[in-house]
């Protein structure tokens with residue numbers, strides 16, 4: 017780890033302890049001053065300060081929270097200098113408790129402060145040593161988190177398809193980040209400055225869908241008192257994301273296909289075609305090929321949308337990202353609403369790894385949010401997240417065979433995921449022949465796409481049940 021540099025940002029009215037600051041300079045601290053939050057943020061853009069010393073006025077500035085919200089909670093370790101009496105104010109107590117590393121009374125003692133700042137610096141460097149890996153998005157709210165090989169592969173694919181102006185079909189289980197992926201494709205494409213509009217095809221009432229998408233002219237039907245511009249036209253110069261495309265009624269599929277072929281819309285009741293420059297991204301969590309076979313989805317539309325394909329991985333395929341994701345959501349929610357909770361207990365991180373996450377990243381978001389409400393301690397425990405340590409791995413009654421079977425089935429699923437479901441490659445990685453791997457897939461009821469045989473979400477404990485009942 018690099019030796020942390022002794023850059024110190026001071027904020028607020030520090031005139032009453034000017035001498036102390038001079039002594040700190042003589043101890044090797046480079047001091048940069050900001051009068052207010054705005055200046056502090058500007059300073060942070062040019063100086064790599066990770067420790068802040070704030071002269072906290074009795075009126076209680078919320079500055080440490082503001083700065084941490086902007087820069088990511090825990091990025092700056094704050095030490096507050098306060099009048100002892102100020103601790104009687106709830107607001108100040110809360111602020112120090114929630115946003116500061118430590119505090120010292122007036123007049124601050126240079127030696128003690130030096131030690132305190134040094135240890136704050138140590139804490140800051142620990143945070144820096146564990147940055148949250150992301151795919152950045154120009155829009156601050158939509159960064160993608162995860163540094164596993166599957167997520168890196170996803171980022172690479174996003175960059176590749178962003179450069180092409182063709183439709184993209186995004187597939188993946190519910191909650192795996194299909195919409196976020198669509199936003200990232202848009203943001204990294206040449207249309208990034210244009211609009212990004214989302215239509216959930218499953219949520220639109222069938223009677224309204226035509227006019228929602230294509231718009232209508234005044235008087236086109238009873239109740240059409242005004243001209244309405246449809247969402248396709250409103251996406252001019254940008255991207256239209258059609259979520260749950262599999263739910264689009266068949267008659268609408270024809271209209272959408274026509275639009276994709278000539279990039280012109282006909283408003284309902286309109287007389288002329290209007291050209292629209294828009295890129296269409298579509299997402300589905302159902303198997304569209306199967307839907308085509310069943311006659312529920314038009315084959316021509318499927319091929320038109322499926323020019324480029326991106327698959328968002330299930331969370332169980334990249335368990336190494338669970339903790340960084342959980343930390344990211346924790347920081348995000350802490351910034352939105354200051355919390356006394358400081359992070360996750362060790363037990364909690366172990367249990368998060370064991371949980372199969374059938375609801376994927378959305379489930380993780382919800383569980384982290386819940387845990388921050390439920391937690392009564394400084395660290396979140398498994399029960400705060402509504403999770404229990406999985407019995408199967410720790411129960412005395414598990415036979416060695418059962419434990420082996422579970423490990424075997426999890427290793428196979430992970431190898432398939434890593435090898436894009438290519439059985440031959442997964443078999444090579446696992447050091448078995450292809451025939452053996454097929455036999456094992458059958459034994460563990462795994463289809464070669466990593467799901468269970470009936471296509472339901474894979475939960476290792478379910479596999480165990482299947483196995484126990486079939487033997």
Ligand SMILES: Nc1ncnc2c1ncn2[C@@H]1O[C@H](COP(=O)(O)OP(=O)(O)OP(=O)(O)O)[C@@H](O)[C@H]1O
Pocket residue numbers: 159160161162188189190191192193194195196197259299301328377378381
């Ligand atoms: N890699 C990621 N990094 C950070 N947040 C993520 C990531 N992937 C998903 N999320 C978050 O998880 C939640 C679900 O993501 P999203 O809505 O994109 O999933 P989805 O696959 O479109 O779900 P559905 O199929 O149910 O519509 C959102 O809050 C999203 O911001």
